[in-house]
Amino acid sequence: MELAKQIGGSVTDGLAYLGALASLGGRAAYFAFVGPFAGKPLRLQRAISQAMQAGVRALPILSLITFFIGLILALQSAYELRKFGALNYVASAVAISMTRELGPLITAIVVIGRSGSAFAAEIGTMKVTEEIDALETMAINPIHFLVTPKFLAMMVMLPCLTIWANSMGVLGGALFGVAQADFTWVRYIQASLDALFLRDIVTGLIKSVMFGITITAVGCHEGLSTGAGAEQVGRSTTRAVVVSIFLVILVDLIFTALFFFVSER
Amino acid sequence: MDQGSHVAIQSEAMISLRNLRVSYGQREILHGISFDVMRGETLVILGGSGSGKSTLLRTLVGLERPDSGEIWLKGKNLAAISESEMDEIRKKIGMSFQGGALFGSMTVGENVALPLREHTKLEDSTIEIILRLKLGQVGLSGFESYMPSQLSGGMRKRAAVARALAMDPEILFFDEPSAGLDPIIAAGVDELILDLKKAFHMTIIVVTHELASAFLIADRIVLIDKGNVIATGAREEMRSSTHPRVRQFLDRIAEPEVSQELDYLQMLTEDNRPGR
Numbered sequence: 001m002e003l004a005k006q007i008g009g010s011v012t013d014g015l016a017y018l019g020a021l022a023s024l025g026g027r028a029a030y031f032a033f034v035g036p037f038a039g040k041p042l043r044l045q046r047a048i049s050q051a052m053q054a055g056v057r058a059l060p061i062l063s064l065i066t067f068f069i070g071l072i073l074a075l076q077s078a079y080e081l082r083k084f085g086a087l088n089y090v091a092s093a094v095a096i097s098m099t100r101e102l103g104p105l106i107t108a109i110v111v112i113g114r115s116g117s118a119f120a121a122e123i124g125t126m127k128v129t130e131e132i133d134a135l136e137t138m139a140i141n142p143i144h145f146l147v148t149p150k151f152l153a154m155m156v157m158l159p160c161l162t163i164w165a166n167s168m169g170v171l172g173g174a175l176f177g178v179a180q181a182d183f184t185w186v187r188y189i190q191a192s193l194d195a196l197f198l199r200d201i202v203t204g205l206i207k208s209v210m211f212g213i214t215i216t217a218v219g220c221h222e223g224l225s226t227g228a229g230a231e232q233v234g235r236s237t238t239r240a241v242v243v244s245i246f247l248v249i250l251v252d253l254i255f256t257a258l259f260f261f262v263s264e265r
Numbered sequence: 266m267d268q269g270s271h272v273a274i275q276s277e278a279m280i281s282l283r284n285l286r287v288s289y290g291q292r293e294i295l296h297g298i299s300f301d302v303m304r305g306e307t308l309v310i311l312g313g314s315g316s317g318k319s320t321l322l323r324t325l326v327g328l329e330r331p332d333s334g335e336i337w338l339k340g341k342n343l344a345a346i347s348e349s350e351m352d353e354i355r356k357k358i359g360m361s362f363q364g365g366a367l368f369g370s371m372t373v374g375e376n377v378a379l380p381l382r383e384h385t386k387l388e389d390s391t392i393e394i395i396l397r398l399k400l401g402q403v404g405l406s407g408f409e410s411y412m413p414s415q416l417s418g419g420m421r422k423r424a425a426v427a428r429a430l431a432m433d434p435e436i437l438f439f440d441e442p443s444a445g446l447d448p449i450i451a452a453g454v455d456e457l458i459l460d461l462k463k464a465f466h467m468t469i470i471v472v473t474h475e476l477a478s479a480f481l482i483a484d485r486i487v488l489i490d491k492g493n494v495i496a497t498g499a500r501e502e503m504r505s506s507t508h509p510r511v512r513q514f515l516d517r518i519a520e521p522e523v524s525q526e527l528d529y530l531q532m533l534t535e536d537n538r539p540g541r
Binding site: 125138139 | 328356360362363364367
């Protein structure tokens with residue numbers, strides 16, 4: 001009885017949390033798509049600077065990580081493939097697992113670490129120092145001012161970063177292919193491209209847009225619900241990272257399943 | 266010229282509060298507050314920690330919604346208007362927060378210019394001029410390009426006042442203007458409030474627990490205790506009051522601890538965080 005009560009409580013809490021995220025996303029979307037026609041201009045400048053911060057500045061670390069991931073994938077798949085003397089399939093194995101799954105996912109994880117946490121910390125600090133209240137008393141909507149630009153930036157930058165991550169992953173795989181599997185660079189990349197269908201790339205990119213929305217919603221929501229006191233900012237930041245990772249994986253599962261059953265027909 | 270400050274105070278009420286009740290969750294903080302703020306006067310809302318004075322201020326600027334009661338400002342009841350109507354009112358009021366609440370990622374100049382950029386279609390050059398003017402009024406000329414983190418506490422508070430003044434508000438609100446400042450700097454901020462009153466005949470509402478500051482700047486004082494107004498009046502009336510709680514507050518007599526036990530227990534068991 002007690003257990004059922006607890007499970008019920010957690011489920012209700014979880015749904016309430018998702019509801020809060022959806023409500024935040026909805027309000028941000030209002031200012032992105034309806035606001036400009038209702039005399040509330042888009043803050044492109046802020047969106048662009050957010051995109052620089054969340055996107056362009058993430059390139060070095062993302063490149064390094066996904067290059068290694070590509071290399072690891074090549075090594076792991078080669079371990080199995082060489083038993084069948086099928087090392088030339090390394091290229092397609094790496095290309096498909098990068099574009100369909102690991103490119104979007106690793107990008108999302110890196111962006112959670114860099115930007116999701118930063119959103120929560122930035123907005124949380126503003127909450128604690130009454131800057132959010134100050135915006136409201138100046139008749140500036142905090143969602144319009146702070147959250148919408150972040151959504152726009154992330155929805156554009158995550159797919160871009162993912163494309164970049166996919167290419168770096170393929171390059172990482174190519175390093176193994178050239179060193180160990182008698183590929184030349186050009187042949188390896190050709191083999192990767194041949195293995196890919198447009199569908200693989202597009203499903204990965206759709207997922208990455210959803211990841212961008214999830215990460216922004218969680219980061220901003222955690223920031224906005226920060227309580228009083230500096231230590232609460234730390235709590236919000238931690239929660240933003242943990243919840244984002246969980247929800248990104250959940251969204252990943254939902255969309256992967258969706259694509260699986262849709263492509264069956 | 267000596268009646269200058271008196272001329273500004275007319276009998277017309279700028280803000281009228283009627284039986285205002287505000288709660289955080291289950292806990293009622295303000296239990297039916299009523300008083301008027303006259304046009305052009307400086308009204309100090311005085312009260313101890315946890316008296317509800319900050320909640321009252323937050324309600325006046327529309328950051329909290331009252332449960333019941335009325336706040337009349339410019340012919341509108343703030344307790345019952347829509348968010349967009351409230352935004353129109355907010356453009357005519359200025360608020361200086363306790364810690365300044367300047368945006369840390371913007372320079373002082375950008376902070377002050379922000380409401381102008383958001384709500385007016387003024388040219389950048391015009392905004393630049395207004396910006397210099399406002400910073401001059403608070404004694405911060407030449408600090409446009411500083412970041413808030415490079416300013417001292419007192420300067421930050423002045424910069425916040427400049428930002429509150431940017432839209433030429435009719436009413437200016439101050440939350441604890443001397444909190445966290447040393448006595449000399451705090452006196453400077455009091456001086457600034459007096460200057461603003463003299464220069465613009467603005468209606469100024471100050472929330473504080475500092476007695477010295479309150480008696481220096483106030484035309485009238487409203488004393489709040491445990492969510493109720495226990496006294497209102499001019500400085501002299503307050504000083505000569507015989508109300509026991511007023512005397513206790515003004516004479517700084519410590520609370521006998523025993524009577525607080527139940528309140529303290531209640532405070533521990535209920536969610537009463539302000540600003541949540």
